[in-house]
Amino acid sequence: ASLASKVFEDGLEGVIITDAQGIIRRVNPAFTIITGFSAEDAVGKKPSILKSGRHDKAFYEKLWGALIEHGYWEGEIWNRRKTGEGFVATETISAVRNEAGEVAHYVSTFRDVTERIHSEQRMRHLAHYDALTHLPNRTLFVERLEHALVRARRENAALALLFIDLDYFKAVNDSLGHAAGDDLLCTLAARMKEVMREADTVARLSGDEFAIFMEGVDEQTNIDGVLKKLLDALLEPANIAGRSVTIGASIGVAFYPRDGENAEPLLRAADTAMYRAKGKGRNSFEFYRPELTQSADDRFTVISELRQGLERGEFCVYYQPKVDAHTGKLVGVEALVRWIHPTKGMIPPDRFIPLAEQTDLIIPLGDWVLETACRQAVTWNATADFCNLKMAVNLSSVQISRGGLLQRTQDILARTGLAAQQLELEVTEGVMVAGVREGYKTLTELRELGIAVAIDDFGTGYSSLAALKQLPITRLKIDRSFVINLPDNTDDLAIAQMITRMAETLKLQVTAEGVETQAQADCLRDMGCNELQGYFYSRPQPAQALEAFWRSRP
Ligand code: C2E
Numbered sequence: 001a002s003l004a005s006k007v008f009e010d011g012l013e014g015v016i017i018t019d020a021q022g023i024i025r026r027v028n029p030a031f032t033i034i035t036g037f038s039a040e041d042a043v044g045k046k047p048s049i050l051k052s053g054r055h056d057k058a059f060y061e062k063l064w065g066a067l068i069e070h071g072y073w074e075g076e077i078w079n080r081r082k083t084g085e086g087f088v089a090t091e092t093i094s095a096v097r098n099e100a101g102e103v104a105h106y107v108s109t110f111r112d113v114t115e116r117i118h119s120e121q122r123m124r125h126l127a128h129y130d131a132l133t134h135l136p137n138r139t140l141f142v143e144r145l146e147h148a149l150v151r152a153r154r155e156n157a158a159l160a161l162l163f164i165d166l167d168y169f170k171a172v173n174d175s176l177g178h179a180a181g182d183d184l185l186c187t188l189a190a191r192m193k194e195v196m197r198e199a200d201t202v203a204r205l206s207g208d209e210f211a212i213f214m215e216g217v218d219e220q221t222n223i224d225g226v227l228k229k230l231l232d233a234l235l236e237p238a239n240i241a242g243r244s245v246t247i248g249a250s251i252g253v254a255f256y257p258r259d260g261e262n263a264e265p266l267l268r269a270a271d272t273a274m275y276r277a278k279g280k281g282r283n284s285f286e287f288y289r290p291e292l293t294q295s296a297d298d299r300f301t302v303i304s305e306l307r308q309g310l311e312r313g314e315f316c317v318y319y320q321p322k323v324d325a326h327t328g329k330l331v332g333v334e335a336l337v338r339w340i341h342p343t344k345g346m347i348p349p350d351r352f353i354p355l356a357e358q359t360d361l362i363i364p365l366g367d368w369v370l371e372t373a374c375r376q377a378v379t380w381n382a383t384a385d386f387c388n389l390k391m392a393v394n395l396s397s398v399q400i401s402r403g404g405l406l407q408r409t410q411d412i413l414a415r416t417g418l419a420a421q422q423l424e425l426e427v428t429e430g431v432m433v434a435g436v437r438e439g440y441k442t443l444t445e446l447r448e449l450g451i452a453v454a455i456d457d458f459g460t461g462y463s464s465l466a467a468l469k470q471l472p473i474t475r476l477k478i479d480r481s482f483v484i485n486l487p488d489n490t491d492d493l494a495i496a497q498m499i500t501r502m503a504e505t506l507k508l509q510v511t512a513e514g515v516e517t518q519a520q521a522d523c524l525r526d527m528g529c530n531e532l533q534g535y536f537y538s539r540p541q542p543a544q545a546l547e548a549f550w551r552s553r554p
């Protein structure tokens with residue numbers, strides 16, 4: 001105890017001890033030297049007195065997530081001294097539990113590493129500009145926006161805030177690699193600046209999110225022209241990594257003072273409108289309306305309900321049969337997650353998987369689906385007509401890139417007792433293309449366990465034959481969009497034929513999804529597909545319903 005107290009009193013590291021509610025109970029002398037806050041200043045307050053405002057909500061969510069899950073967080077954090085000056089600290093926070101296992105204190109130790117990391121000037125730049133695109137970052141954007149709002153308030157003027165989110169950026173980033181993704185961001189950032197006037201502030205908020213504000217513009221001003229010009233500029237193909245890449249963007253617009261008085265609510269309104277624009281079919285813009293927030297589809301509402309739903313077990317898994325193209329026999333099923341919302345009813349995955357991916361909720365959700373599906377396969381193994389079915393489970397690229405997937409999959413197989421050979425994972429071609437080394441490695445390791453890997457929605461992405469050849473995969477799934485117009489549409493026919501021939505060359509199996517008619521089934525079988533899946537055979541259904549349905553088939 002005396003050693004500990006010596007470290008506390010004489011150490012170079014700042015120490016903060018809070019109670020379970022996060023109220024500061026003690027700090028040490030080093031804390032005061034580093035931060036400028038005396039013990040009197042700090043005790044009774046929250047550590048947020050050090051908050052610099054330079055981290056977004058997601059950062060603190062991650063921090064708290066780690067604390068709750070592992071009782072420990074460590075990382076680099078931007079803090080603020082009493083003088084208001086920013087500093088960078090490497091910090092650890094540990095939860096200390098009492099005998100009953102409840103959190104009694106949090107102990108945080110930190111070291112000022114500002115000097116080590118940056119010279120003063122570079123720091124100011126880093127703090128305000130995005131290193132990649134050289135556009136103002138979120139901090140500077142919000143600062144400027146707040147200034148503009150003060151001006152607008154004084155002069156009784158209005159202001160338009162644009163929230164821009166790139167469409168399909170993730171797919172490009174996954175398939176062409178991060179360097180290409182960075183290139184694309186720079187190209188598009190430059191185009192946005194070009195379209196806008198000198199006086200407008202264009203900023204990169206994070207990842208593929210940008211924002212712009214235009215002073216002196218109100219909801220009566222017709223800015224459709226500017227918005228269209230922006231969309232066109234972003235839709236223009238870009239030359240990236242030797243290819244022509246086309247993405248696009250969705251834009252949400254909010255006005256001061258109509259939609260909000262301050263930066264935060266305005267950003268939120270514009271973000272909500274953007275989200276609606278995306279839902280409309282991308283490459284479009286939308287103006288904020290209060291109904292969007294009240295609507296049950298509001299992004300923030302859905303995200304928090306999603307988190308809750310996961311805790312309350314509101315999800316279930318449906319299964320859709322896959323049949324042998326020649327014998328018509330049931331050979332496997334695909335697990336498809338469903339959200340049974342307590343008031344909104346059943347919500348299809350397209351409406352919540354993207355949100356789960358953005359918030360990392362996809363990790364616990366994905367693990368749950370995998371475990372549920374494996375357990376179901378084991379249950380079915382004990383029956384006469386559903387035994388030895390191959391269980392296919394969808395994987396999001398986020399699950400692969402976050403790491404730990406291999407271990408968790410092994411654990412799930414061990415827990416449920418399913419043989420790896422009975423499991424198939426479906427991934428989209430984006431994550432598979434070489435250049436995303438982490439994904440490639442993980443999938444290779446999964447293959448080595450004996451798990452099959454299929455490429456989902458094949459034909460919609462960027463992968464080439466050369467890239468495919470190197471991948472640890474066993475199957476291609478022809479995307480539904482090429483099946484829907486068979487057998488009459490000659491373009492789609494040619495594409496489907498090309499895919500099956502390619503698969504043959506590469507010794508891969510082929511599944512066609514979205515088969516709805518006998519004619520489609522015949523045509524796909526004749527061109528050499530091994531497996532067929534679609535409403536023609538069965539819709540996805542809960543396990544028991546599927547058993548009954550399948551047994552009652554003529
Ligand atoms: P997907 O993997 O391409 O799944 C096939 C989708 O097509 C399913 O929609 C299925 O219900 C639908 N479908 C099947 N046959 C037919 C047909 O004959 N006609 C038509 N019109 N549609 C058909 P669902 O279940 O709504 O899933 C949509 C997408 O959500 C999936 O596309 C998959 O990308 C994603 N998803 C579903 N479950 C999961 C999951 O557990 N994890 C992850 N990461 N993604 C999932």
Ligand code: CA
Pocket residue numbers: 334394426456
């Ligand atoms: Ca799938």
Ligand code: CA
Pocket residue numbers: 456457477479480513
């Ligand atoms: Ca698919």
